[in-house]
Amino acid sequence: MSITQAPKALADQTKVPRSTATKSTSTTNACRMCMPLGACLAYVGFDATVPFLHGSQGCATYIRRYLISHFAEPMDIASSSVGEAATVFGGEANLRTGVTNVARVYKPQMIGMASTCLTETIGEDVPGMIARITHPETGLAAETGQRVPNLVFASTPSYAGTHADGYHAAVAAVVKAHAQHGAETDSVNIFPGIVSTADLRHLHEILDGYQLPHALLPDYSVRLDGATMARYEKLPAGGTSHAEVAASGRALASITLGGLVTTGVELAGDILSTDFGVEHLRMPLPIGIRLTDTFTDRLAELSGQKMPAWLDAERGRLVDAYIDGHKYAADRTAIVYGDEDLVLGVVSFLSEIGIRTVLAATGGHSGRLAAELAAVNPGRNIEVLDDSDFEQIEAAASELRPDLLIGHSKGYATSRRLDIPLVRVGLPIHDRVGAQRLHHLGYRGTQELFDRIINTLIQVRQDESAVGYSYM
Incomplete structure (x- = not known):
């Protein structure tokens, strides 16, 4: 035959x-970094927010060193410091203690939580822990008498994706937790992806040039590229305000720059489209003439300018x-x-x-x-x-x-x-x-x-x- x-x-x-x-x-x-690193970078871009890793101390130390080396700015990342005993018996007590200490020392508006390989592998139920921490009768506020900040959680085990995935997962978690319904505004949500602080400032400049009200979610251009301070600030000013996050659900439209993520990772723009009816457009990062023309043409349509x-x-x-x-x-x-x-x-x-x-x-x-x-x-x-x-x-x-x-x-x-x-x-x-x-x-x-x-x-x-x- x-x-x-x-x-x-x-x-x-x-x-x-x-x-x-x-x-x-x-x-x-590897030609990538870990999911919790991306989550911490995203959380820093929201005003008065402290990133918090539920896992071992080494994870927070590694990520701090990596981001400080790149941005040349101080960065605090809290940790529940899960050790051998907590690995066996569960880390909820560590998480409660960590949240109590961060709330007392930093007095943040929000604590952005992310999981690590260790806590995901042993099956920690962080949303359940958060529910118990914030319980009005048995939670931390009743126990300690101090205000508990807003707690937001993103699942970010390193073996499930890249730092870019962790970044988008954290942004989506913040938006999902705090976006609000209401009358449509003329503002545009811009989800810029992982770019430099100079790029974030330039995006503001371009959008202002089109006279287009907008919010960058997140915006770490000030916290990670600030001026010299005479006195160290534990929680520096800067970042997307919580009012802007709340208003994202009432925006005219959302634009995600980039957004190539692992299957299963939600984009904040998709959440706003599904849950709030906000038009969502995903386009490549505006690099080069063609892709920048695509971006500016869209801004011209939205602004009429x-x-x-x-x-x-x-x-x-x-x-x-x-x-x-x-x-x-x-x-x-x-x-x-x-x-x-x-x-x-x-x-x-x-x-x-x-x-x-x-x-x-x-x-x-x-x-x-x-x-x-x-x-x-x-x-x-x-x-x-x-x-x-x-x-x-x-x-x-x-x-x-x-x-x-x-x-x-x-x-x-x-x-x-x-x-x-x-x-x-x-x-x-x-x-x-x-x-x-x-x-x-x-x-x-x-x-x-x-x-x-x-x-x-x-x-x-x-x-x-x-x-x-x-x-x-």
């Missing part, structure tokens, strides 16, 4: 983004920069890695300036990055490595030999070993000053990123030149 084989597809018929399955059964230097003159001028300067720098970028190659949302935006931007992305790698679990890349960059052959680690990324880089690596500082060791220049973007950046002040979003952020990429390529040419020319 003969078997007729199907003809092989032509090369130009296979030029669509596709995912590559993770082959290893272990992870070496034209693009402000200063923003139009920024767009024009960016177009001019593309023309000036195209000769340096054309036909270059890059590997882009990091959060799925950021990778999507950066890859789209690179296609505008002639740099070909030979691999888009992420530690994310959504499984939708390849499809999103195909929608934004139709017809391009972009290999996608989902749920990856740096052992896999380095192996691919050794084979592909790109001109650039673009991602956070966890890729520096690969950059050094393979002698491939690294352009740092996203979170975390531990080996450079000013990570919190890097712009990524809008025409302004794209301009800064464009300049850094082009100058990196020029520097490589200079360093490799036997002449050492200094005039371009």
